[in-house]
Structures are given as structure tokens and as C-alpha cells.
Amino acid sequence: MKKNKEKGMLDFAGNYKYLTYIGCILSGISAVLVLIPFICIWKMAYEIIQVFPNISMVSDLSFYGWEAVIFSVVGIFVYFGALMCTHISAFRTARNMKNESLHYIVKLPIGYFEENGSGKIRRIINECSVQTETFLAHILPDITGAVVTPVAMIVLLMLFDWRLGIISLIPIVISIYFANKMMGKDLVESMKQYQNALDDMNNEAVEYVRGIPVVKTFGQTVFSFENFHDSIEHYKKWAVNYTIKLRIPMCNFTVSINSIFALLIPAGVLLIASAINPNKFISDFIFYIIFTPILTVVMNKIMFSSENFLLAKDATKRINSILSEEILKVAVKNKVPNNATIKFEHVDFSYKGSNNKALDNVSLEIKEGCKVALVGPSGGGKTTVASMIPRFYDVNSGKVTIGGVDIREISNEKLMSMISFVFQNTKLFKTSLFENIRFSKPDASREEVLAAAKAAQCEEIFEKFPDGINSIVGSKGIYLSGGEAQRISLARAILKNAPIILLDEATAFADPENEYKIQKAFEQLIKGKTVLMIAHRLSTIKDADEILVIDKGKIIEKGSHHELLNKKGIYNNMWLDYQTSICWKVKEVG
Structure with missing residues (x-):
């Protein structure tokens, strides 16, 4: 009996996987480019503070404004190029997943379909490939950008005032701790259970819909509906338990990730009193006010993208579960029986x-x-x-x-x-x-x-x-x-x-x-x-x-x-x- 070697997501893309790599690199570059306009905005605020209240003396506002616009536009175009690359690769990946799965299942013993049900098999082939496509096309470049952004931001946060930079990072570190409480092996198992529950519901839904004409026409007992109802109840039980389990960690994560200002503002009030150059400190402080909300957005994106990564990873495993099934051994000699005994x-x-x-x-x-x-x-x-x-x-x-x-x-x-x-x-x-x-x-x-x-x-x-x-x-x-x-x-x-x-x-x-x-x-x-x-x-x-x-x-x-x-x-x-x-x-x- 022949078994296929388990494939990773990008293995299904063939040579198109290099477009994924290019797309991720472009996404990282775009993430850096779109940070520059925030620096330009800070420079504008700095120039104004230096000459306040004689604002008319500021001469470089238009220059910084156009600089912000140019870097924003370039960042958008680079990101667009990144998405073009990842989409082409993702579409090819999804197509190959479906093609390989459909060509493979015709070689499987018919008993496999009796054991698994057409609804479950259809969902694995169709929805798991779509899930993988969505991850590669959208989520993966976003993860790359979301990872590059904090690295660049940490450098910038430490560049202006290391004290305010450290204070800004304290809530981030706390949020990472609570994010880890929700992720890890438990989340991997939860995503597996989630997919299993959806498979069961889909399979029973297909069987129920197929049975409706018989039930309505001949008044036969609706055992298929009982199974469908049970699968819904199973999913409901899982969803409620999962939500309750994550309630406290998720609240803690949300509070910590949004509490940067709760530390930054009191720290600014205390530090300005000892500042040698109050105007410079105020301008630096404004930079942190402008910049730190991006950290909140980025951390949220990383957390939710990680969940999508686990879903896509599980989806790939389910495709591999089909491709790893033992196929019927093909007759080599192709003998022909002489009779029907x-x-x-x-x-x-x-x-x-x-x-x-x-x-x-x-x-x-x-x-x-x-x-x-x-x-x-x-x-x-x-x-x-x-x-x-x-x-x-x-x-x-x-x-x-x-x-x-x-x-x-x-x-x-x-x-x-x-x-x-x-x-x-x-x-x-x-x-x-x-x-x-x-x-x-x-x-x-x-x-x-x-x-x-x-x-x-x-x-x-x-x-x-x-x-x-x-x-x-x-x-x-x-x-x-x-x-x-x-x-x-x-x-x-x-x-x-x-x-x-x-x-x-x-x-x-x-x-x-x-x-x-x-x-x-x-x-x-x-x-x-x-x-x-x-x-x-x-x-x-x-x-x-x-x-x-x-x-x-x-x-x-x-x-x-x-x-x-x-x-x-x-x-x-x-x-x-x-x-x-x-x-x-x-x-x-x-």
C-alpha cells in the first residue's frame, strides 16, 4: 500500500512558493515605509513646538507633509505588490490542494467514503483549501508586517527617550504573557476540536438535506435530523466552553494592550519636571502619544493572525489526512478471470x-x-x-x-x-x-x-x-x-x-x-x-x-x-x- 509524504502549505504551491517569499519581504518593507509618515508628523509637531507661538516661522511643514504622503503612497503600492505575489501563490496552492485531493480519492477504496461521509470529505477538500488560500493570500503577509513593525518600533521607541520607551513596552510584555496563556498546545488542540465539530456538522447537514425528500414524501422517521441536532449541540457545547475558558485571559490581554496611556501619561507628568529641555521632552512625548497606538493594533493583529495560522496549519493536516490514506494497490499483471466463480x-x-x-x-x-x-x-x-x-x-x-x-x-x-x-x-x-x-x-x-x-x-x-x-x-x-x-x-x-x-x-x-x-x-x-x-x-x-x-x-x-x-x-x-x-x-x- 502506498502512502504519500506529508506536505507543508507551501509544498502545494510548487515554484509559486517563491512568490510567497517575495510577498512577505515586500510586506515587511511596506511595514517600515508606513511608519515613516508618523515620524514626519512628529517632525511637524516638533517644528511647531520649537517656535511656538510664532507658528509662521515654521518653514518645513509642507516638506514633511509631502514626505508623509509620498512614503504612505509608496508603502501602499509596495503592500499591493506583496498581496499580488501572495495571492497568485495562494490561488495556485488552493488549486493544487483540490486537484491532488480529488485525483487521490478516486484511488481510495470505496469503503473510505462509507466511513467518512461525503459531507466531511467535501468540507476538507473545499473549505480547508480555501482556508489555506486565505491565510497565504492575506494573513501571512500581514503577520510578516506585524512582526517587522514592532522590531522597527522598538528601535524608534528607544531612540528618542529610552525611559518613555521602556514604559511603553511594559503593557506589551504583559499582553504577551496573557496571549501565551491563550495560545500554545491548548490552542492547537482547540483549533483541532473546532474543525472536527465543523466537519461533523457539515457531514450531518448534508445527510439531513439529502433525507428531506424521503422524510417529507413518506413520513419516515427523521433519524438524520437527530444526528444533525446532536452535532449542533456538540459544537455549541465546545464553543461555550472555549469562550468561558478564554474569557479571563482575553480580558486581561485587552486591558493590558490598551493601557499604554495609563502608564505613559503619569510618567510624562513626572519626567517633565526633571527635564533639562522641557520643549524637547514635550516633542518626544508627543512622538510616543502618536506612535504607541500602533503597538496596540499590531499586537491585536499578531494574536488573531496566530489563530488563523493554527487554523490553516490544521487545514493542511486535514488535506494530508486524505493524501496519507492507503490507496488500493494497482494490479501489475492485469489478469483476466476465465469465469465468474x-x-x-x-x-x-x-x-x-x-x-x-x-x-x-x-x-x-x-x-x-x-x-x-x-x-x-x-x-x-x-x-x-x-x-x-x-x-x-x-x-x-x-x-x-x-x-x-x-x-x-x-x-x-x-x-x-x-x-x-x-x-x-x-x-x-x-x-x-x-x-x-x-x-x-x-x-x-x-x-x-x-x-x-x-x-x-x-x-x-x-x-x-x-x-x-x-x-x-x-x-x-x-x-x-x-x-x-x-x-x-x-x-x-x-x-x-x-x-x-x-x-x-x-x-x-x-x-x-x-x-x-x-x-x-x-x-x-x-x-x-x-x-x-x-x-x-x-x-x-x-x-x-x-x-x-x-x-x-x-x-x-x-x-x-x-x-x-x-x-x-x-x-x-x-x-x-x-x-x-x-x-x-x-x-x-x-
């Missing part, structure tokens, strides 16, 4: 992060053209068995073969062409019913699609809508029930005409009428195919060539329906329970 040989498998085996030394064989059913309690491993065949996941040990060839030695394209899927959670795209069916065979003719739809008992569905098979799913009231959606899915599988059919709870959401039609469609779908079915409705698998009972990742019984009933084991008990449940339903209807 499926065989599991001593297969072990555990899901990521689990200590328990989902499959434990499973061996089975589904001969070409045979129909095998998997039954057993929920969580027993039925769906996991089916997931191994198309390589939704790869086995931890043992092997799965088709036609005697290890599926890891079959190209992904060939393997997918050999398998058709009909799962309980049918996915229909917001396009026409015709295109939804043709999705399994894009080059199919209209006649082929219509024939597959007829075989899947879909004609009645088309008759419900004015545009028939051309009706767009999800628009203008075009919604399908669970059973109708399954018939569209069956039409896809019939059109594909693959030699292997995987059916996972294909009648789970069907009412009796739809179940009858789905069963009729099954007859067309499975003719001459190798079939693996998973079902809780035992009536649908009575005629299977072999039934395998799976529990806790192991096959504990196997045989035909009648053979298993005669064994008086687990399957027999399941059958009796199923018959009892049918009786309850009949009585309810009666």
Missing part, C-alpha cells in the same frame, strides 16, 4: 480503528451461475463479505478470487465491469430517469435502456410523470419511493449485464406491491449470473442454491433452505421468528 480463502478483515475482526478466517465458494444468500444478525459480517468482492476494502490476510484470479491482480476497470450492485441505499442523481438507468452503461442506446427498464418493472413508474422516462429526479415533485428507486437501480444492473450480481437488502424499503415487482425484476437480472444476496426477509432467499449463516465474522452454518431447517440450528430459529413476525403483520392488517 467467486472464492474466499481464509479471509481475515478488521475495520480501521477496530480491534475486533469483521471477518474471521472466512472461506466460501460461489460457483458460476449459482445463487448464494448471506443471512445472520446485524453486524455479523454479511455486508463486509459483499464489500470484499469489488474491493471496497482489501483483505488483511487470505485472498478473494474470481475465476481463480486474485482480485488484487485484476485491473479495477475489469473488476468493476464484471460486477453489478443493488444495495439498500439506492443513489439516484438529479438528472432524468433515463440517464439514471444509463449510468451503468453510458454508451447504451435508448432501446437498450427502455428494454432494461421494462425488465425491471419500471414502466409503471414512468407513467406517473408527464415527461415519463425523461422526468428529472428531485424536481417539480418527481420523487420516488424506496421500492421505486430500487427498481430503477435494478434497471441499471440489468442494463450493465455484468456476470456477477451483488444484492444487499435490495427489498429493504419496499412495500408488498413493490417487493413483488422487485422480485419479478430479480428474475430477469439474475438469469445465468453468479449472485450473492443479503437479506433479512428470508422469504426472498428460500430458493438460493446455498445459504450461509454468518455471525461475528464467521460462517456458522451453510446449506439449502430445507437442509438448514432440518439442522434445527440458528437458521431454523431465524425462520421461525420470521414466520411469527409475518403472522403479526397479518393480524395488524386484519
